[in-house]
Amino acid sequence: MKRGLLSGGRLPAALLAFTVFASMRGAAQPARPPIPPDIAGEWRLDNNEQDTTAQPPLGDYLGIPFNDAGRMRSDTTAESIWGTPEYQCRPHSAPHQWRGLGGARILKEQDPLTRSVSVYHFQFMRSLDRPVFMDGRPHPPAYAPHTWSGFSTGEWVGNTLKITTTHLKDGYLKRGGPQTSDMLTMTEFITRHDEILTIVTVVDDPIYMDEPYVESTTYTYDTTSTVATETCNASSFAENGGTDRHWVPHFLPGQNTALTEWLKTADWIPVEPTRGGVKTIYPEYRAALTGAVKTADLKVPSSKSANDVARRLAESSPRDGEVHILPVQGNIYMVIADGTNLAVSIGADGILLVDTGTPEMSEKILAAVRQLASSVVANPTANRCFGANCPGKWGWSSPYIGAVISAPAPVRPLRYIINTSAAPERVGGNERIATTGFFPRGSQFGGAVENVGPRASVVAHEEVLNRMSAPAGKTAPMPTASWPTDTYFDEFHKLPEYMNGEAVIVYHAPNATTDGDSFVFFRHSEVIAAGNLFSTVSYPKIEVDKGGTIDGVIGGLNKILDLAVAEYRAQGGTWIIPGRGRLSDTADVAAYRNMLTMIRDRVRDLKRKGMTLAQVKAARPTMDFDGRYALLPGSVSPDAFIEAVYSTVK
C-alpha cells in the first residue's frame, strides 16, 4: 500500500484501493477458486463524472504523479481537439472509461467445449465493445495496431479478476485536461463483494508520469441500468468553426491562462500541488507545505513503473536483421525489414512492392515475399467443381486435384516497385529486387529508361530520379540499375491499370521530408503506405537540403487524413503503414499530425519573437514529446528536428 494514496483529497478512492491491495497481498497468489465469482450483468456507476476526480476543473492535476512532460502536454492540449473530424467519434480513453457516463454491461462468452468463460465483454455508453480474453492467448506483437480500448487479457487471482491491457491509443487520464501517451499500460483489479463491484485501475505511463496512477471506482448491481449504444454521426461536420478542416486546436506554452481559474473559489489550495508531481501526493509533502523543507528535497517512497517503454518501442520497429510480416487488409501486407516498413500487394496479377529497404536486407525480403506469395496465391483451394463442370478450366479433372498431384504454379512475378522517396532505406534494394521482376514493355516505348531488360517497373516522383541520377558526364550517387524507370511529376499518378483487382494511386507530398515524397493508396484494400511521412517511433527526418519542410510533412499527413476513413468510432477503417513503427489508423495519423502542428506552431512563435535557433532549442519546444519520439536509438534527435522546423517556418 502506498501512503501517497491518502493525500490529494482522494481518500475514499484510496481506501478502496487499499482494501483490494491488502486483501490481495495478504494471500500469496491464491489459487483460482473452483467457481470464480460471476461479474456478468448490468452495473450502475456510483461515482461518475460529476465527481471532480473524474472531470476536474481545468488545471487541476491534484494527486497525479505528472512529470514535466505530462504537465506540459496537459497544459497545451485543448479540449477542442474533440471537435476535429478525426476525433469527434472517439470513445472515452480507457483510463477514464470506468468513470464515464451511465453504467457498465459485462457479458460473458463461453468456450463450447470446456464451458469456461473464454471472453468477457465490457460495454459502456458510446463505447466500443471491449473484449477481455480469458483463454490464455498472448498479447499481439508491438507493431500491431493500438485501439481505444486496447488489447486485454484476464486471469483470476483469488476472487479478483486481474486484467492486463496494452496497445492503447493516446488520450486522457481524466476528462478535460490530464493527458496520457499511447504507450501506457493498464492493469485492473475487479472484485465483487455481493452487489458491489470494485475496480482498481493502475495506469502506468512513464512517458508522462513518474509512478503509476491508481484509482478505484465502484459499481452497484442494477438490473435496470442501461448502456446507451448511441451511434456517432458527427464526423461530417465541422465543430470547431472556421473553414480549415485541418485545424489543430492547442495552447502555446504559457498561453493557457485558465489553469488556475478554479482556484479563485478554492483559494485554500496552494498552486504547487495542483500542478501534480509525485512528491506532492505523499504525506511527506505536508512538510513542504509548512515550509520546513523544499519540495525538491523531499524523499518519497514512490513506486516503480513496470512498463518498459524503450523495449516496447524497439519491438514495434525491430532492428533485428530479420523480416516480419503483418497481414493488413485485402491484398496488402506490412513487411518490416530490419525496422524499415515496406508494403506489399499480392494477388493474381503478381507482386507490387512499396519501397525496397536497405541493400543488406534484399535477399531476406525477396525470400519472405516469395514465401508469402506462394502461400497466398498458389495454395490449393477448396474443391468447388469437378470433372467437366469447371467452366473456363482446362482438363477433365478439377483444379484442386490438379494442384495436389502436381507442383503448384510459380507465383506471379514482381511487377511494380514504388519508391516513396530517395531515402537509402526506401531505394536501397531497388537494384537487386527489381531484377527479379518482370514488366512488359513495348519495344522502344513507354519506359523512362531504355534497355532496362526484364525487370519490374520502378515508379517514383521525378525528384527521386533526380536525386539518384546525374547528368551525362557526372557521377551518379546511385547505380543506374537502381533508378526509377517510370516517374511522374503531377500531384498524383495512377497506375495505368488495376493491380490485383484494385486501383493503386501514388500521391505526391510536395516538400515534405524531401522534394520527392510520395505515399501510395490501395483503393480497394483501403490501405495507405505512408513512407517517411509518418512514423510512430520518431520525429520525421526532414532533409532541408533536399527540399524538405515541416509544412510539407504536415500537408502530406493532412492529405492522408483527407483520403482515409475510420471504420467506426474513430478506429480502424483505412489502415496506414508508417515508414517505421506500428500499423496505424486515422486517429494515429491525426495524433502524429497534431504533435507536429503543435511543435511547428511553438517554434514559429518563438522565431517570430526574434529568438535565435540556439535560444529556441534551449526553450525545449518538443519537451513533452521527446520521451515518446526521441527515445528509440537512431531516431531523429530533438535538436535536429527543431533545427529543421526552425529553418523552414516563416
Next chain:
Amino acid sequence: MRTFLLVIGATAIAASAAYAHHSYAATYDITREIKLEGKLVQFVLRNPHSFVHMEAPDEHGEIRRWAVEWAGSAQLDAQGVKRESLKVGDQISVTARPSRVTGEYRALMLSLRRPLDGFTWGTRAGETVD
C-alpha cells in the same frame, strides 16, 4: 443583464457536464460572453449536440464561419425547436461562450434570436444546453 447571462451559463455548464462527450468547462471560457450577428448558413440538428453554423464578424470585423454548439435534437424537440424552425439565410443574433483557444471560431449557445419574427431560444426556463 451580463450577470444574468453569466448565471444562466454557469447553470448550463453544471447541468451539462454529465452528457457532453467533451468537457464544456474546458472547451469554452465560461467567464466570457460574445454576441454574434449574421447569417445562418447551416443548421445541424442531431445528437448528442446540434450546431448552428453562421457567418458573422470576429472581433476584427472579418467575416468568419462560426460553429455554435447547441442542445441535442431530443432536447430541442421537447422545447419546440424543429428542423424547419431555422432556415439557411436567416439573420440571427446569438449570445455564446467563446472557445478558450485563440483563433477558433466555435462557441457554446446561450441564446438565439431571429429579429424577423421574434423567434427566441435561451430566455425561458430550461432553455440551456445540456
